[in-house]
Amino acid sequence: MTDYDVLRVFCAPHGGYGNELGVVRDGSTLPEPADRQALAAKLGFSETVFVDDPERGVIDIYTPSTRLRFAGYPCVGAAWLLDVPELVVPAGTVGARQDGEFCWIEARPEWAAPRTLRRYATPAEVDALQVPPPGDWLYAWAWEDEAAGRVRARGFPGRGDGIEEDEATGAAALQLTGRLDRALNITQGRGSQLLTAPQPAGWVELGGRVFLER
Incomplete structure (x- = not known):
């Protein structure tokens, strides 16, 4: 089984709730999109992230049924985990910053x-x-x-x-x-x-x- 982390993103002040996110830190273990899609379906999270370059923040995002150009909570979770100033997704470059207990991204709604x-x-x-x-x-x-x-x-x-x-x-x-x-x-x-x-x-x-x- 491919190693992965589980984050909870957008938690309440006491640390509860939040949306579970699967993160495969070493995306090279599953380079093929079909294999990534199969794992995302098996894990069953709303989204699963595959990290292709942790230093540059290059990530690949999948729901159980499709690949996404961009998604909000996976980017917040990945930015927090990788602690990088930006992420690179198919839609574009996402700004990222840490501010105390909050992790922030900057993206375009469209x-x-x-x-x-x-x-x-x-x-x-x-x-x-x-x-x-x-x-x-x-x-x-x-x-x-x-x-x-x-x-x-x-x-x-x-x-x-x-x-x-x-x-x-x-x-x-x-x-x-x-x-x-x-x-x-x-x-x-x-x-x-x-x-x-x-x-x-x-x-x-x-x-x-x-x-x-x-």
């Missing part, structure tokens, strides 16, 4: 696969949602405190690869920030925390806590 961003009137409505039938990637959100930029959100991939609800979705947070053009403090899933901040020229910073699970 790099991510499209999500349906659906606003609800109250957080209670978001909490009450049932997993929808397979279909579009749904990011359900509502203001908890609009003046403070606090958002309640849940993510439903709907892509039929066995993941009914995504605990923390960095790409959707980037897209929502790009749409609203303001900094956000997002609580997603059971209690994961994602922070965002718009930057000049359409870039967005995305940050969160990362813990090494095993």
Whole structure:
């Protein structure tokens, strides 16, 4: 079995919650895309990262069913683990920095696969949602405190690869920030925390806590 680490990305202040991420630190052990896809499907995480060059931050990202040009929480997790100033993904170069308990990346919302961003009137409505039938990637959100930029959100991939609800979705947070053009403090899933901040020229910073699970 290929060696891999498991991180939890976008954890709550006490260290709980967060989205599990598989990271194969030595991507050369599985150089072929088909083999990487098979391992990602076997592991079953929302995403699995293969590190192709740890010094330059070159990574390759897979869901259980497809390869991604970019994804938010895998980049935050990989940036924290590799401790590099940037990552290189097929979509482009992702800036990275550490700031106390938070790891931040800077990316463009349009790099991510499209999500349906659906606003609800109250957080209670978001909490009450049932997993929808397979279909579009749904990011359900509502203001908890609009003046403070606090958002309640849940993510439903709907892509039929066995993941009914995504605990923390960095790409959707980037897209929502790009749409609203303001900094956000997002609580997603059971209690994961994602922070965002718009930057000049359409870039967005995305940050969160990362813990090494095993």
